[in-house]
Amino acid sequence: MDSNFEYDIGVLLPTRGRTDALRKSVQSLYDNAADLKSMKLLLAFDRDDSVGLEYFATELKPWLDSIGAEYLALEFVPLGYIRLNEYVNFLAKQVNARWYLVWNDDAIMTTSYWDNVIRQYNNQFALLRAETNHEHPYAIFPILPKKWLEITGEISAHQLNDAWTSQIGWMLDIVITIPVMIEHERFDLTGKNNDEVYKNRPMLEGNPNSPRDFNHNHWRNRRMQDAIKIGDYLESLGYDLTHFKLGIENKINIWSNMTKLDPKGLMKQWRYDELDN
Numbered sequence: 001m002d003s004n005f006e007y008d009i010g011v012l013l014p015t016r017g018r019t020d021a022l023r024k025s026v027q028s029l030y031d032n033a034a035d036l037k038s039m040k041l042l043l044a045f046d047r048d049d050s051v052g053l054e055y056f057a058t059e060l061k062p063w064l065d066s067i068g069a070e071y072l073a074l075e076f077v078p079l080g081y082i083r084l085n086e087y088v089n090f091l092a093k094q095v096n097a098r099w100y101l102v103w104n105d106d107a108i109m110t111t112s113y114w115d116n117v118i119r120q121y122n123n124q125f126a127l128l129r130a131e132t133n134h135e136h137p138y139a140i141f142p143i144l145p146k147k148w149l150e151i152t153g154e155i156s157a158h159q160l161n162d163a164w165t166s167q168i169g170w171m172l173d174i175v176i177t178i179p180v181m182i183e184h185e186r187f188d189l190t191g192k193n194n195d196e197v198y199k200n201r202p203m204l205e206g207n208p209n210s211p212r213d214f215n216h217n218h219w220r221n222r223r224m225q226d227a228i229k230i231g232d233y234l235e236s237l238g239y240d241l242t243h244f245k246l247g248i249e250n251k252i253n254i255w256s257n258m259t260k261l262d263p264k265g266l267m268k269q270w271r272y273d274e275l276d277n
Contacts, residue, residue: 009039010097014087015105019055022105034113041071042091046078085156092155101143102161108183117180127169130180137261138166151233152226159204160214168227170258173243
């Protein structure tokens with residue numbers, strides 16, 4: 001491991017109200033990892049989440065201790081799902097890791113030695129995109145380098161962490177799909193985990209005129225600012241930024257590489273055609 005980093009991978013996991021699903025999710029990471037000591041799990045619990053906190057104390061923590069896992073569990077004044085990114089950003093700043101994996105408590109890692117796959121990209125600045133059962137062009141569980149956090153000051157400025165990081169990654173043409181498969185056991189995809197957490201999750205998307213909507217002009221401009229910052233850094237390293245420059249000048253479709261991985265046309269729901277014309 002590079003001496004500049006304490007861990008190869010920091011797993012960022014905000015969670016609320018989940019018990020067996022949380023254990024299954026976390027256990028899948030460790031059961032399929034090649035090197036447990038090279039990664040650190042960071043969990044965020046709300047202080048009023050008595051179900052999650054009790055389960056962690058009585059079930060998950062003893063299991064993590066039994067396998068010698070490196071972890072940190074923090075309690076937060078509840079921020080709510082609409083501020084999910086703030087949990088993730090804070091957790092990221094608690095660990096010196098080469099890569100950050102933004103994880104979910106209903107995600108299941110199914111690839112053996114997935115951490116070794118990530119290490120293959122240690123010398124690149126990239127947004128790593130695992131394959132999922134979504135058939136979606138986003139990096140649903142984004143894996144990004146620490147330098148991203150250093151450049152922009154955050155993993156994501158908006159609740160939709162996967163959308164935020166993915167759009168920046170596709171604009172800069174730095175998304176790499178890796179041979180890692182993650183099963184997202186979300187209710188609408190699998191019929192599992194139809195609990196209050198799923199039912200009550202607000203999504204800040206679908207109304208671009210709303211100030212907190214993902215596609216409101218404020219957030220679109222903010223994403224572009226982050227992309228420009230990262231782009232300047234990449235250009236200093238010798239990366240080819242032609243795609244990005246032509247895209248922001250409207251000389252090419254900046255989303256062309258993203259839509260190639262969207263055979264079902266899922267990106268239509270994000271209203272690109274209406275927003276970008």
